[in-house]
Amino acid sequence: MHIRTLALFPLAALPALLHAQTNPAPPESDGGSLAPVVITGSGSAEQRWRGAATVDVVDGTELRAGQLQINLSEGLARVPGLVIRNRENYAQDLQVSIRGFGARSTFGVRGVRLFVDGIPASAPDGSGQAANFPLGSADRIEVVRGPFAALYGASSGGAILAYTQNGTRPGELRVGAALGANGLWRLSTQATGQTGTAEAPGWSYTLDVGKFATDGARPQSAAHRSTANAKLSRAHDGGRTTLVFNRQSAFALDPQGLSRTQLDAGTPLTTPQAIQFNTRKSVSQTQAGLAWDQALGNGHKVELMGYAGQRRVIQFQSIPPGVQGAAGSSGGVIDLDRDYWGFNARWRLQREWQGGQLDLSAGLAGERQTDLRRGYENFVGGTVGVRGTLRREETNQATTLDPYVRASWQKADWTLEGGLRRVNARYASSDAFLTNGDQSGGVSFNGYLPVVGVRWQLAPQLQAFASTGRGLETPTLNEAAYRSDGGAGLNTDLNASRSTSTEIGLRGRNAAGLWNATLFDIRTRDEIVSAGTIDGRATFTNGGSTKRQGLELSAEYGMGNVTLTGAYTYLRARYGSGTASIPAGNRMPGLPEHQFFSQLAWAPAFASGIGGVFTLEARHTGSVFANDANNRTTALAESHTLFGIGARFEQTTGAWTWREFVRIDNLTDKKHAGSVIVNDGNSRFFESGLGRSVSAGVELTRHF
Template sequence: MAVPTSRPAWAMALAALAGTAQAQTATEPNRDAALSPVVISGSRSPADRFTAPGSVDVVDGSELRDGQLQINLSEGLRRVPGLVIRNRENYAQDLQVSMRGYGARSTFGVRGIRLFVDGIPASAPDGSGQAANFPLGSADRVEVVRGPLANLYGASSGGAILLYTQDGARPAEWRLGAAAGSDGLWRLSTQAMGQTGTPQAPGWSYTLDVGTFATDGIRPQSAAHRSTANARLSRALDDGRVTLVFNRQTGFAQDPLGLSRAQFDADPYQTTPEATLYNTRKSVSQTQVGLAWDHALGQGHRLELMGYAGQRQVWQFQAISAGVQAPPRSSGAVIDLNRAYWGWNARWRWLGDWQGGRLDLSAGLAADRQTDERRGYENFVGSTLGVLGALRRDETNRATSLDPYVRAEWARQDWTLTGGVRWARVDFTSTDRYIVPPNGDDSGARSYRGTLPVVGVRQAITPQLQWFASLGRGLETPTLNEAAYRPGGVAGLNTALNAARSTSAELGLRGRGRDGLWSATLFDIRTRDEIVVQNNTGGRSTFQNAGRTLRQGLELSGEVSRGEWALSGAYTYIRARYRDPFLTCTTSRCPDTVAPTLIDAGRSMPGIPQQQVWAQLAWTPAWAAPVGGVFTLDARHTGRVFVNDSNSDAAAGHTVLGLGLRFEQVRGDWTWREFLRVENLTDRRYAGSVIVNDGNGRFFEPGAGRAVFVGLELSRRF
């Protein structure tokens, strides 16, 4: 396995590691905060990753909020190794998230990584998802599962991110928060948590989180606003518990598009003319409900049931020229997507003592379904651009999954053994209703199957030192959007696109002492039929399979604290390479009139930084104790990122510094919290993210310059 040799990167890694690991709590979590019937937990206890037979990291909800804007999930998860999560400064495309290389090809949204909120999937059966509806203001914790254990969540589970909201308790609490800063950004939010009834006869526990934010954006044509509402009700029954969740999200965002190399070098904060010419923009509306119920059957047996349903509507105006839309099989440049989705999970579980340890057995069946009513329109009427034009596409796309699974875990103080298997089945169908000669019927269907076994082991060498290892197989299907276009960019289900199949392994060592924690993990991922971009021009992406790939890497993390000082850090090295040559398109009009480009074996996979470092130094001086003062200085280094498969260009490596101050005062039942944060302290100009394999050459999305934010929160307990 290749290892990093860059001295500057290793110096930063060692400085970040002085003790190492992500914010870890030793306390047992509130088990009522999770809808446990929904997914298979990767560890014996959701928050106890120290005894997990794999890579499981937990970020406490307070870390997502204290001194943070509470707008993007990327704010609090930078400390997790192996995870690349970027705010693209483009709310029309959501965050850019990848984990050990999974999801790096995505040009918008999240791909290949499973997302959950209170156990309800925020990912569709086809593997696509969005993190915009994660309620950071009421989060109890976020769990990040990497490596083979993530395969237990089903197909397209290169990793998993699970957020659990706080559970209402006594005394009740109310919070009101506000933040504002550079580029016209502001946020208002409020949370209410509590419990009805009396202490002797408790009733419903409730959590309500409502918020809104807006920004002018860092570039022209990048303004956005979003509103969210999340509610959770739960109640203990005689032999179980029932939980209800509700989520509502609406948003609008302009799309500034990417920049070419020449544009980025001249002025990274400009907007490409096509964005304003076509008024590129996106609006989203989503509503979701969920219900979970579990019941104790006696003698350690439990029955756990969950169901959910939702509706998502998207309007998006793209910058595709009228000439490109002229061919009869073009689907236009305006997307009208109306998605209905639902799912359920039924599980039997048994917990009991066996052979000196605790045995946890479970078996269940999970089903999910999405139905996309998709229409496409021209983005012009006569000479007027950026408006709704003639219909060019009308079809129904469906993705369904039906997965039986079993899992067993045996644990005692010095050993944990886990094993499971999930039989993944994903079916795609497309029914075309836009049949206007010479455009024929583009209906089609495709099915994907896979057996996903996982095994893991953890052994305590000493009470403070442990090793762990896990091995598993994964299946990544294309998303409906990735399979929606055939080579050449014409509409119609791409039935030639196969699922990627992988074998992944990891070996880790972790320890803890009086002053801190640390962990180190090696991983190896071998994939065949890797899904890659075949062409990406004018907002239209087509995909293909590229043979075998190899991803190998190292993750280090930790934290140490002494007196008034605390140091935390995380380092990731990954070498991601194509093992087989293949052909791809690097310009528009390919492959119809322009010949494809040969990608040689050994090329780096684009969108994946080879090295990433995060470090934070926190100072809590005694003289600031009366006002609860904490001062932080953090550094984030990202290595070079190739923009395409041919590796012809790359976003340069960069280091960004951040400075934070936060205060807290408690006066009886009232608590005041204030913060000041400066991002990009040195006003570094850099590419914060890249659009992989863009056929127009607009690869680069700039990171924000120096920005100052302030915030205030008032809370009261009743």
Template sequence: MSFAAIAQTDGALRPVVITGSAEDQQRWNAPASIDVVDGEELRAGQLQVNLSEGLGSVPGLSIRNRQNYAQDLQISIRGFGARSTFGVRGVRLFVDGIPASAPDGQGQAANFPIGAAARVEVLRGPYSALYGSSAGGVISLYTADGGKPEWRAGLAAGNDGVWRASTQASGKVGEWHYLADGSAFGTEGLRPQSAARRGTLHAKLSRADDDGRIVLLANRHESKTDDPLGLSRAEFDADPYQTTPGATRFNTRKNVEQSQVGLAWERRLGGGHRIELMGYGGQRELVQYQAIVPGAQNPPGSGGGVISLDRGYGGLNARWRFDTEFARGRLTTTAGLSSDRQSEARRGNENFLGASGNPTAVGVMGRLRRDETNRATTLDPYAQAEWSRSDLTVSAGVRRSQVRLRSTDSFIAAGNPDDSGSLRYSGVTPVAGLRWQLAPEVQAYASAGRGLETPTLNEVAYRPSGATGLNTALQPSRSRSVEAGLRGRHGSAAWSAAAFDIQTRDEIVVLTNSGGRSTFTNAGRTSRRGLEFSLEGTWKQLHVVSALTLIDAVYRDGFKTCEASPCTTPSVVVGAGNRMPGIARQQAYARLDWEPGPLGAVFSVELRHSGAVPVNDRNSDAAAAWTTAGVAARFKQDVGPWQWREFIRVDNVTDRRHAGAVIVNEAGGRYFETAPGRNWLAGVELVRSF
């Protein structure tokens, strides 16, 4: 892992350039907190299904596996995104420069092709704002280019019926490099009603010469997943591996199909000028069955208990870049325009047949209760300038984000009038950074900026009063962020330390819960302050990786909210000074690898720790702190042009029972998502080089 990152030439077009002073664009010189995990490290001895497997060594990043593939990972960076009850909010996701986050800020990491990854970059701090609204942090995966003729295939299996099969081919035909990666995954699930099946295909075709580069991308993702829901405190204490009866009664589940293509093109124009273009488009279809009781679907404005989405999406990013020598340093200026859009047909049906008081069947698609077309678009101009030499970097940038949300209602009936409407949000997010060299192997850096987080379409879908139509009172949250850090390299060791302070106003929080839906409001001011440390080094046959995050995230202003459902009038007081839910005060990771030499063996011991995590705004309960240990062994043998790779690992060796994630502010009080006890995983991979 490397401790700072900037743009590189081996990935597809990035949404925003963070440039570097040296010709090789060394990550070392970035005036920001960016960590990079190499693709081989990400995959080594892992299932290769979830980003949470290999990113524990990144400070400031909380990435938790819910053990619920219907709701994706729980991801937050320096506290941004922690409020999300499903998917990813407040953090921007990219694969080869193509957004995995929708224009409204909602994203998913399920389609990240880990088997094809060359590296994953995690950007934290003020510079995240250059990626647009709802970018409290950025996670970018870049796939390998291919070129070296190689074929590999792998199998892995473990507890709870877990299995993964994958294959990959890469090479070169003429001037074109190609990479094709496919994987399939399945599990019976840790708890009843948590089985999942997933398949992903990723293809990349690229060509580069002295004057430019072109990259073609295609991706296909399919999944069928059950949803075990969360557990109440009483259920979790009685048996953390059970499933709440409502999940099995309503057969809660989600099916997803997604296809997308992308094109990135760049060309040198001479005189230090360069033009870069990126375009992408895709289609996503989703059907989800929820555990909403039939009686709660009686009100005329109810959206039912089955969600169907058919979303088309796409975007363009064009920019100009100019590099020149200036004042004994390197000056790079960038200006561009980014636009993204999504248009989704959303339908809601009842999840039962017959009368709501005495249904003849539940967990099925019943009468239509919602039919609308929702659109979200962004239009963001941006610019950045950076001057750098070996001992100093000065950088500044600005982005103007504009987000438009529109809903066209096609389901108009008695008691349910036309709910069509539109909203528009905008904001300017400037950033500035400075990096200076204190000694040949020690650098200091500081940056400051402003951020903007707009509500998602789900968050503006309902009004707190219970009336139908968009919640026009909900405003975006705006933040001010500063950070300062040190990093050093000494022989085979590298370390970093950073402090940050984030002050936010109009934080988006839950206001009411009723009829299986939540409404949102702005809570006032919040504060996120913390420290991050990391250390990596190799001494003879030992390799050490470690990270520590300390964060104090609190509401500075009090407000009123609802907890239980139904609740249409907020009456629960959240006091000033309460901790923000979903955020642990401390998080730590450490791994020791020993490589004795014979059989290409690597033996590892891994420790993970999380502090207690509040489950709601009132802080009435919390998931307890936990520490787990894991052990693993990897082997490698070369037989002519073939290479065999094997691994086996055991996680949570002490069989610690704990909640690995929480569903923040869950209306039914089912906050807790159980982590696995002692579990094993083994795999083999065959690699053929040509």
């Protein structure tokens, strides 16, 4: 069990940079992985223990142990402050929020930055997806919370960072398969290793390919996805070069949300419109990145990184033909072709100064996405669910160019650190289809994001920490696409949401385990909220101020062959100043006030060469409102507690190792809303959670 609620040593405010260490280790120890904003160095517990930021680290082995290895939500329930739910709808990705940031998203991820080996899985406008996280080859996943998350740039209320394994000697080959409920299956292969010899090592490599498919928990919810990830790195005199590559293709039917009446029916249902229009989504994405770092002597270092990619999305919606007759309608079929790229350039200085370790850096980070966006009617004559007449054609761009600086001074008993990032974001739209009004226009968002933090060592195994900073969340291109009054053109009246975040806490450790307790307070103004749907177009506005206050507790302790892990989150999220449609004091939608996870793991003694672990889990989620109006009759998902049991085994014979698992989730077959669709225009707010389900898998490993 390797979850660690620890402090991550923040180094630079940029969205993706190179892997580095306070005390340089042999080149093979870091694998040259790209690292964004906050650099984790060797990833050691000691280094994170000595920082001021709040980070949970889930080890890759624990992330995979006894899991299907399909969804990021499988292994992160133990992270406090994080809401991550599987919608059981692969057309809409996971529902993810950190301390309330990102809760309004009806699809994909908003307000939380995602990275895989340092390359953003979030676009410059803040939208992202977690589907391309390579769980099979993950070395660790880090969840960053609190004020220091703002150093990742705009729309960074939190950050989730995945780092893949580094190739070492001897090499390793893994082949795995898993089966689950509703016809779900997964096949995957991972290979890691290093060319050359021990005396003269060459390239370190990590390869990960996999595919999964499911018939779906509800009608119209079948899906399949194929992924391929590769990382190559090689040390040179005083530095390292790293190359990364990712390819993903996916197809999913979309069962859409359910009304309160449909959810209460008990039987897994799908809204008739989803079947009538054959709602569906296909995605393909390819991206690559290159990183290079070089020591210059006397503690100086330069780090450079660049990446580029292409993403294609085609989605068929269930918008009625009658609605699409309006002059401003963009149709019921989305056709998106995106090109994107980004870079980082950073200078860094590390040296002893005034009896402590000084770490100073400055640099420039830039990103651009260019979206060719077309909209078509989803009908031809009386036939629906097919591509019809063109109704929208425009080119959207989002560009960021952010300079940053940070400094840290660390001594044995305390650490003082801070940073400043200047956000410069520009959106532009060029309309080539003027029949429904000229959608052309431009808008800019900018601001300074300062953050400062301190750590005090109160005792050898006890420390206090505190930090404060400002954040800025920009609307996505999709949210800024339409004016809230129904007029044509970008919504230039929609402002970025600005926040001030403060946290203070204690953390401790001993030979048996560790614990963490954090209090936080977040005040925002110009919160981005739904302004309703006009002619089938979702519009947004600013909803005044909000206040989020909460407590996060987590602990892990081992007692002989038993390990107990627990996490609890209390989050009071309220609208402060009301609007015409949102009364002051209403709860923010999509957020439970209480969330709890506990796991008891027992590893009894087995015969020589055999190992095993048995687990019992409980997950509690408090009630959640699905709309800003807090309607209790039609938009409230009640609290629920789910139990799960699992067993996994391991046997080694010569060079071969077998691992097997079996688990039962939702042991009591509790009927519940697995997730909510915030402010859905048709009041279909709910996605039903999975009932009692059994899954099993096997993995074969060989070293070479």
